[in-house]
Amino acid sequence: MSRSTSSTTPSEEGAPDRRGAGAGVRALVVTHGGLGQALVTTAEAVVGAHGSLSALSNQDLSAAGLQERIRAWLDASPGPALILVDEGGGSCGSAALLASAGRPRTWVLAGANIPMLVAYLSACSQLPAEALVDKVLDRARAAVKLLGIAP
């Protein structure tokens, strides 16, 4: 699992300190099969890797096993975290909610898609965590639409 990385670089010295808010917000994509890794790989190919985005598959894992893996990821680094799952009512969503219960500043979002990850990668070093969550959700909703109808 990737550990979170600080977004503060030497060039940002003197700029408003966003650490503890949005800087270093980690994200984990939890899905069925290889979907999560494919989403991460694709999103990173579009906007570049950040090192704070990881994927976890539920393949061959029991509910308890999946929760353990998510807890281990959360325990690996303190700070705000996003968990994006493919389906809210599925094993990934339930495991994410149970594993993150009681942990402050941990958000579980359902419906993981590429626009969400692109939004995350583009803004995870710049926005406070709460604003980042809003942005990711807005992008997810805006991305699902009818593009056209074949004649």
Added chain:
Amino acid sequence: MSLLLARIDDRLIHGQVILGCCAQLRARRLLLCNDDVAGDALQRRIYAAAVPPEVDLEILDRTTALQRLRELLRSGGDAATILLVQSPGDLLWLLRAGVDLRAVNLGGLHFRAGAQEVWPGVFLTAQERADLLDLLRRGVRVTLQTLPTAAAHEATVAELAGPGERP
């Protein structure tokens, strides 16, 4: 008892159970028998949120589930009910307590520490293996099947019994 389905699934309520079993079998009731979940408000809330409104969800501990199954048998409500448990031991307990189970759907037992892969993608602890053997020897059909429309395999004593064990 003619339950719509009695399913063992260590993921409990998830997509295959809701979108596969409940929807395809037109279940009106999902009875989740699990002491741990029944005693945990957070787990109850999370699992309940995954169940569509047309399916009545009841999350009960073993003892209460036993009483409820008897009520459903008397009222005929068992025919629209899916019984869901996390381990073969829960079903064996219900069977020993008098629930008449003829067939069991082994929907999913995934990898856990100490479990061995017995069938592709199906992992059993020593206790689970023994409990499944007990079910089979009591005449219960155990069918491995992830979804009602998926390929099925009927478990046999020979597949589970160790060397030297009676078939």
